[in-house]
Amino acid sequence: xxxxxxxxAAAERLFDRHGYTATGMDRLTxxxxxxxxxxxxxxxxxxxxxxxxxxxxxxxxxxxxxxxRVDALFAALGDWLRVEGSRGCLFxxxxxxxxxxxxxxxxxxxxxxxAFRRRVAEVVAADLGREDPELAEQILILFEGAAHAAVxxxxxxxxxxxxxxxxxxxxARR
Amino acid sequence: xxxxxxxxAAAERLFDRHGYTATGMDRLTxxxxxxxxxxxxxxxxxxxxxxxxxxxxxxxxxxxxxxxRVDALFAALGDWLRVEGSRGCLFxxxxxxxxxxxxxxxxxxxxxxxAFRRRVAEVVAADLGREDPELAEQILILFEGAAHAAVxxxxxxxxxxxxxxxxxxxxARR
DNA sequence: TGAAGTGTAAAACGAACGTTTTACATTCGG
DNA sequence: CCGAATGTAAAACGTTCGTTTTACACTTCA
Numbered sequence: 001x002x003x004x005x006x007x008x009a010a011a012e013r014l015f016d017r018h019g020y021t022a023t024g025m026d027r028l029t030x031x032x033x034x035x036x037x038x039x040x041x042x043x044x045x046x047x048x049x050x051x052x053x054x055x056x057x058x059x060x061x062x063x064x065x066x067x068x069r070v071d072a073l074f075a076a077l078g079d080w081l082r083v084e085g086s087r088g089c090l091f092x093x094x095x096x097x098x099x100x101x102x103x104x105x106x107x108x109x110x111x112x113x114x115a116f117r118r119r120v121a122e123v124v125a126a127d128l129g130r131e132d133p134e135l136a137e138q139i140l141i142l143f144e145g146a147a148h149a150a151v152x153x154x155x156x157x158x159x160x161x162x163x164x165x166x167x168x169x170x171x172a173r174r
Numbered sequence: 175x176x177x178x179x180x181x182x183a184a185a186e187r188l189f190d191r192h193g194y195t196a197t198g199m200d201r202l203t204x205x206x207x208x209x210x211x212x213x214x215x216x217x218x219x220x221x222x223x224x225x226x227x228x229x230x231x232x233x234x235x236x237x238x239x240x241x242x243r244v245d246a247l248f249a250a251l252g253d254w255l256r257v258e259g260s261r262g263c264l265f266x267x268x269x270x271x272x273x274x275x276x277x278x279x280x281x282x283x284x285x286x287x288x289a290f291r292r293r294v295a296e297v298v299a300a301d302l303g304r305e306d307p308e309l310a311e312q313i314l315i316l317f318e319g320a321a322h323a324a325v326x327x328x329x330x331x332x333x334x335x336x337x338x339x340x341x342x343x344x345x346a347r348r
Numbered sequence: 349t350g351a352a353g354t355g356t357a358a359a360a361c362g363a364a365c366g367t368t369t370t371a372c373a374t375t376c377g378g
Numbered sequence: 379c380c381g382a383a384t385g386t387a388a389a390a391c392g393t394t395c396g397t398t399t400t401a402c403a404c405t406t407c408a
Contacts, residue, residue: 003384003385017273018273019195019270019271019272019273021193021195021196021271022195022271022272022273024364024365024366025365025366025367026364026365026366034385034386035385035386035387035388036366036367036368036388037368037369037385037386037387038384038385038386040366040367040368041384041385045366045367046366046367087270088262088266088267088270089322092262092322092325093262093267093270093271095325096193096261096262096267096325097193097195097196097267097271098193098196099191099192099193099196109326110326113326117327134334134337137327137331137334138334138335138337138338140319140323140327141316141319141320141323141331141334141335141338142315142316142319142338143319144318144319144322144323145314145315145316145317145318145319145320145322145323146315146319147322148263148266148318148319148321148322149314149315149318149319151266151269151270152283152284152287153291153311153314157311157315160308160311160312160315161312161315163308163312164312164315164316164338164342167341167342167345168338168341168342171341171345177354177355198394198395198396199395199396199397200394200395200396208355208356209355209356209357209358210358210396210397210398211355211356211357211398211399212354212355212356214396214397214398215354215355219396219397220396220397
């Protein structure tokens with residue numbers, strides 16, 4: 001595992017579990033097992049590091065959503081929640097913690113959410129056999145809701161959302 | 175407007191707009207127009223202050239959800255989002271930022287989410303004419319999803335969720 | 349009249365913040 | 379074999395953190 005990968009993995013873990021602002025650079029260097037000099041050479045700074053973490057997470061998350069059915073979308077969410085834990089969307093949290101300052105973070109969040117929206121619309125279109133922007137928006141809301149309700153209702157929220165999505169899809173089918 | 179109300183209003187505004195950790199006590203004293211001595215006498219400390227902010231917000235938010243129909247639930251959410259802005263649920267954000275430390279905050283969040291869940295279940299039961307825990311869970315997820323999707327999709331997310339909820343309710347009705 | 353209560357302004361506490369720097373190893377291709 | 383490149387360890391930069399303290403002014407009411 002090379003330096004950059006070690007750094008990004010440690011940073012994602014700490015930012016996700018303890019928050020962006022609350023995580024100091026010294027904890028980061030310790031967790032990543034490197035000096036602060038190396039860290040700054042690789043990452044540039046704290047906000048840039050967070051932006052790269054979000055970029056990696058975007059790749060990893062969207063890779064799981066390469067499916068053809070709405071059902072599979074929520075199955076993938078359930079898997080993710082069970083593997084990664086439920087602390088709410090890291091992108092929205094990063095945006096909220098930095099309040100719109102830190103442009104690199106705001107951009108990473110916007111890019112991810114747009115890619116996510118597009119993916120959901122694609123899956124809905126594939127499953128339904130035609131485009132349906134209204135339904136896609138509803139499915140997106142169910143997905144986002146399950147991800148956040150899971151924080152206090154557990155990962156089973158993904159299954160409840162899957163059932164709701166099936167009902168909506170059924171209603172749209174004729 | 176007395177000292178405590180001024181303090182709580184300023185604290186809610188700053189915590190919501192810039193985050194809990196990123197908001198320093200000096201900004202708080204300045205925004206509330208009081209000395210730090212007075213602030214600490216009234217609030218006890220930063221975490222206690224956040225807990226009291228959340229308590230007030232819980233009251234204010236749930237008061238808006240005193241309705242009899244699921245439709246009205248999402249109308250109320252739309253109003254809230256348009257008035258207060260969309261930065262994601264302050265309770266979940268506070269929980270995530272403190273990562274489970276700060277017991278007073280964790281308790282305030284848990285209490286709010288349980289009260290919220292109960293309220294949704296009540297409204298669903300009143301609208302449907304009978305209890306339906308599965309449907310209530312789906313409506314809760316739609317609500318939570320609209321609140322968070324609104325951050326990047328705008329307050330219209332509440333209307334999309336309302337339409338989805340109507341479909342689910344219709345499906346449960348016979 | 350005087351003590352208690354409530355407020356302000358400002359300095360100070362040690363600790364932690366993000367970042368840079370200094371000084372010194374180690375690897376490795378030309 | 380020499381000079382980049384890449385790493386470490388550790389101190390230091392000035393700033394800000396949450397909190398406490400000191401010293402003083404004003405009201406309220408027994």
